[in-house]
Amino acid sequence: MSKVASRPDWADDEELDDTINDTTLPQQTITTNKDGTKTIISYRLNDDGKKVKTTRRIRFTTHKEVVNPRVAERKQWAKFGLSAKDGAGPASDTTSVGENIIFRPSTNWRKDAKEEKTEAGSMKDKLKDKKVKCRICNGEHFTARCPFKDTMAPVGEEGSADVAAGPADAVEGPGGLGSGKSSYVPPHMRNGAAASGGDRMGGGKYERNDESTLRVTNVSEMAEEQELRDMFERFGRVTRVFLAKDRETGLAKGFAFISFQERTDAAKACEKMDGYGFKHLILRVEFAKKAA
């Protein structure tokens, strides 16, 4: 019974078919598995009086801490007030664990945060300094509102070779149409868009940037993501570290991906870290192949 043919998830409720009326429940059985985890099979009756078997696979990690005797004594205190009925350990209704927060103090903290922000607000910033300019009389109003709309033709229409048209178009700046021609120009072909727009797309935090991602192989199974991050961060800003880990044992599988903000940094890191000895193994670092 301890070995179920199709392996269940780590905590599965199985409803047993037998609706026998006897309320004697089998004893809880605990078996130790080869990989150090424990399988606990317990039985209980659910609301309908059906017997429910719960199989849980749990790994115990012992974390020892030396504390002051006063503190140790206080941990034995009986609970009281609203918590009087709670069992040992944190009660699920009052205590929960929040999502992981990455907090790394840094002096250029503000700069890092600002970079992310400017990406979002860059268009607004660019447009802030722009002034409305009439194409007919160069006044500060829309062309459609120009008092000379009916009497004069737009400046550009007299010929794009016209000297006056040149600077007028240049003022339009990034995001404006190419060179005063009225044909549609897709955003990525427009003036100035190539530089600013391109970055913005690739700079997203979760966007995989294979251009500047390194594949690191022959990583020790004891490695931690943080260690890798620390090692690679000295070459430039690391945007993502992924260390493949075994779901059950929590040990590293031996390969990792490191994404850099800049490809030049990645190249430098690739050159320096290939063949670097880390935890008794020699790292192999190469550029990640583009996903097919």
Added chain:
Amino acid sequence: MRPILLQGHERALTQIKYNRDGDIIFSTAKDQHICAWFAHNGERLGTYHGHQGALWTVDVDPTSTLIASGAADNTVRLWEIRSGKCLKVWEFNTAVKRVEFNEDGSQLLAVTEKRMGFLGTIEVMDINLDPEAEQSDEKVLTITCEESKATVAGWSYLSKYIIAGHEDGTVSQYDAKTGEQLDNTQIHEPDMPITDLQWSADRTYFITASKDKTAKLINVQDLEVMKTYVADTPLNSASITPKKDFVILGGGQDAMGVTQTDARQGKFEARFYHKVFAEEIGRVRGHFGPLNSVAVDPTGKSYASGGEDGYVRVHQFDKGYFDFTYEVERQAKAQGQM
């Protein structure tokens, strides 16, 4: 780091306190009980019931046997930590906004509100730390704040002075024996109330937080402002971290305007500043409302923040926090070793 969320209160938190060993956290909120929590895993030890109004403040004595609490029901109560029993009730004319034990736990001060024709006062009671003993009714000392009511107060080193922060942004220094006012200095912007006052480990200097969006590090002896930390939002709380030279500030847009903004704009973050360089080094997000109280574990391993959202979030610092040093600090250390 993974914060532990404590949901023991139904209303906005008002104060959080660690005991001296840093293993128990006490929290008060505008609902009518105090919660005690184990700091290492967030397990609730118990709750203290008896107050009939919103709780404003709590403090633990240095031996972790008693706590005192002040509430809007015009009382200060003394409780035994272990059992949750109320040992003593002191009645006042108005709500009690702040209580604090002195360094050896022999005296307790209480700051009362200015209301209903009564002026704001700071009252001092003698405390017997034995939970079995009878506590005296007598108020040993009463300091009346005639100009501007005190919002926060605390005991300096050796219980020599009582330092109070006022509603008008001034800080005053009283003789803790006689109650005589020795000094009164305009520290924060005029008419910007001081919202919090917390001590360094040796109580020779303290940090104040104010609605004027700054926190200041002040010397007890002459009330000299040593450092100013500038934030971009009104502050409700400030705390000095032991072990590392940081300060943590908590605040956010006023409770009234909270519903009109999202969490990002409301600036509901705990801000970390370097204590000496007065430079912001990071923020911790998580609350859905302004931070009303920030407290640091006296052993320096964790900090807790309580928000208007009714949650307490306990954060155990991880390695990156302890490893962080300025370039000059590293250089100084390297030279010292040579």
